[in-house]
Amino acid sequence: MGNRGGRFHTDDRTLRSRHYISRRWICCICDFRNRRRAVWGSGYTELFLLDEVTALAAGHRPCFECRRADAARFAALFPSAGKTAAAMDCVLHDERLQHGRKRLHKMQIDELPDGAMFSELDACFAVRGEDVLRWSFDGYAESLLRPSGIVNVLTPPSVVETLRRGYAPLWHETAVKTG
Numbered sequence: 001m002g003n004r005g006g007r008f009h010t011d012d013r014t015l016r017s018r019h020y021i022s023r024r025w026i027c028c029i030c031d032f033r034n035r036r037r038a039v040w041g042s043g044y045t046e047l048f049l050l051d052e053v054t055a056l057a058a059g060h061r062p063c064f065e066c067r068r069a070d071a072a073r074f075a076a077l078f079p080s081a082g083k084t085a086a087a088m089d090c091v092l093h094d095e096r097l098q099h100g101r102k103r104l105h106k107m108q109i110d111e112l113p114d115g116a117m118f119s120e121l122d123a124c125f126a127v128r129g130e131d132v133l134r135w136s137f138d139g140y141a142e143s144l145l146r147p148s149g150i151v152n153v154l155t156p157p158s159v160v161e162t163l164r165r166g167y168a169p170l171w172h173e174t175a176v177k178t179g
Contacts (some may be wrong), residue, residue, distance in 0.1 A: 026063040027055035051172035053126050057117035057154040059096030077165040095156035104152040113163040118151040139174030
């Protein structure tokens with residue numbers, strides 16, 4: 001589950017034009033200490049993402065409350081000097097958006113680590129070993145050999161580097177079946 005720092009939906013559960021409230025975009029687990037909340041209730045707008053690979057590509061980072069061990073590991077591998085949540089949020093915020101839209105970064109596909117995502121030909125893919133997995137709302141649909149060349153990377157550069165340094169994100173179950 002993702003959270004972008006606040007409530008950006010109306011009482012009838014319609015998304016407003018603004019899709020985040022703050023720089024704190026976090027990736028949480030859905031089951032934590034038996035807490036139960038009304039989805040799209042008060043406080044914040046929950047975003048349900050396929051997996052952590054997808055969340056990282058969108059510019060989220062692991063939550064320091066419900067995923068403390070993962071967040072600490074992510075922070076230790078994060079390339080910036082400031083390893084606090086606030087410092088990482090500033091870096092990620094600068095990398096994920098450009099003029100209010102998703103920012104893409106061009107990179108050689110050979111340089112992308114496992115868990116990085118890119119888009120090509122109106123499709124999204126996640127890198128997994130020598131292959132790429134085609135992303136869909138229902139899971140990873142197929143596995144293809146990793147192509148060559150420059151691609152439009154969805155995952156922010158600092159997260160690409162964090163993955164390169166050894167952070168292992170949580171994959172949707174279809175990545176195991178497909179990859």
